[in-house]
Amino acid sequence: MIEKPEFHPDFEPSKVGVLLVNLGTPDAPTPAAVRRYLAEFLSDKRVVELPALLWKPILHGIVLRTRPRKSAKAYQKVWTEAGSPLAVHTKKQAELLQQRFGDAAVVKHAMRYGRPGIGYRIQQMHDMGCERILLAPLYPQYCGATTATVVDEAGRQLADMRWQPALRTLPPYHDDPAHIDALAASVGASLAALDFEPQIVIASFHGMPRRTLELGDPYHCQCQKTARLVGEKLGRQLFVAFQSRFGSAKWLEPATTDLLKALPERDIRKVAVFAPGFSADCLETLEEMAIAGREQFLEAGGTDFAYLPCLNSSEEGMAMLEALVRRELGGWIAG
Numbered sequence: 001m002i003e004k005p006e007f008h009p010d011f012e013p014s015k016v017g018v019l020l021v022n023l024g025t026p027d028a029p030t031p032a033a034v035r036r037y038l039a040e041f042l043s044d045k046r047v048v049e050l051p052a053l054l055w056k057p058i059l060h061g062i063v064l065r066t067r068p069r070k071s072a073k074a075y076q077k078v079w080t081e082a083g084s085p086l087a088v089h090t091k092k093q094a095e096l097l098q099q100r101f102g103d104a105a106v107v108k109h110a111m112r113y114g115r116p117g118i119g120y121r122i123q124q125m126h127d128m129g130c131e132r133i134l135l136a137p138l139y140p141q142y143c144g145a146t147t148a149t150v151v152d153e154a155g156r157q158l159a160d161m162r163w164q165p166a167l168r169t170l171p172p173y174h175d176d177p178a179h180i181d182a183l184a185a186s187v188g189a190s191l192a193a194l195d196f197e198p199q200i201v202i203a204s205f206h207g208m209p210r211r212t213l214e215l216g217d218p219y220h221c222q223c224q225k226t227a228r229l230v231g232e233k234l235g236r237q238l239f240v241a242f243q244s245r246f247g248s249a250k251w252l253e254p255a256t257t258d259l260l261k262a263l264p265e266r267d268i269r270k271v272a273v274f275a276p277g278f279s280a281d282c283l284e285t286l287e288e289m290a291i292a293g294r295e296q297f298l299e300a301g302g303t304d305f306a307y308l309p310c311l312n313s314s315e316e317g318m319a320m321l322e323a324l325v326r327r328e329l330g331g332w333i334a335g
């Protein structure tokens with residue numbers, strides 16, 4: 001029998017990990033917690049692409065003094081007993097995906113801002129024996145402010161590790177048939193359950209500064225493609241709009257709020273809105289669309305408004321995630 005050298009450490013058997021990542025959310029719906037979250041999020045150069053000398057005084061002198069209180073009020077409207085909806089859905093997605101993979105992979109979730117952090121999770125999974133990790137940013141459309149910053153953050157963690165896991169990243173899945181089928185099935189079922197027939201259905205994506213489109217970010221085109229493909233599958237045209245405008249620069253248009261306010265004048269009084277850029281419902285969909293968007297539309301003269309939920313941890317959504325992840329794990333786990 002060959003003796004193990006005394007200095008040789010014990011290793012866990014090699015495992016495969018899957019890390020689902022979403023944006024992040026405050027720890028509590030309070031101004032202090034929201035301020036901590038916004039300070040981290042809005043200091044990311046991938047999110048606000050302004051020179052630091054110009055942006056830091058605005059961020060610390062204006063934004064972080066005013067926005068936390070306003071945003072905390074918005075968070076309070078959607079907060080649940082289990083916590084922030086985004087955190088609840090993302091955790092659940094990881095738990096259900098873990099059940100689908102069983103012993104074949106270790107599945108965890110992380111947040112780009114706030115907790116649990118990406119670096120913490122990569123280290124934890126590596127300590128558990130994951131020598132191969134699939135990093136899966138849960139953004140169907142690629143955007144520097146979302147997908148790229150997740151990969152940047154993982155890179156910072158790897159830079160500090162003596163023994164790095166091998167890393168793969170999930171590509172954008174805006175036009176993946178599994179994604180389009182899941183969205184069409186989910187939206188189709190939600191529309192069929194309504195007690196009114198919407199005259200139009202709006203696909204509302206998170207907005208981005210228009211400049212990012214001019215600089216070559218594929219986000220705008222990928223949003224248009226998702227909406228076109230889902231529309232084809234549903235057999236109806238979808239209207240694309242962009243929500244959550246931030247700051248005074250020009251953002252992608254049309255803005256969802258402007259569209260909702262203008263539609264009743266054109267005698268469009270029954271609408272349904274869904275948010276195919278979000279893999280889980282969150283502040284931006286539940287407060288900005290389902291609550292504020294509804295009010296804006298009804299005040300402008302609309303009569304019927306429906307917000308249709310994201311895929312979240314629905315059967316369609318989980319089947320899609322499993323299909324995407326299984327494909328990306330090709331060669332790492334048995335077919």
Ligand SMILES: C=CC1=C(C)c2cc3[nH]c(cc4nc(cc5[nH]c(cc1n2)c(C)c5CCC(=O)O)C(CCC(=O)O)=C4C)c(C)c3C=C
Pocket residue numbers: 023024025026038047048067071084086139143145146206207208209219244246277278281282283284
């Ligand atoms: C410059 C500002 C912002 C850019 C660019 C931006 C891009 C972007 N964001 C998401 C997804 C989410 N954003 C969320 C919240 C949120 N977003 C911004 C600003 C920008 N987003 C702010 C200030 C906030 C915080 C809330 C507020 O104060 O209004 C969330 C929800 C988080 C939650 O806790 O529920 C998500 C998800 C995408 C997909 C995107 C670019 C494509």
Ligand SMILES: [Fe+2]
Pocket residue numbers: 206244
């Ligand atoms: Fe955002």
Ligand SMILES: [Fe+2]
Pocket residue numbers: 220221222224
């Ligand atoms: Fe485009």
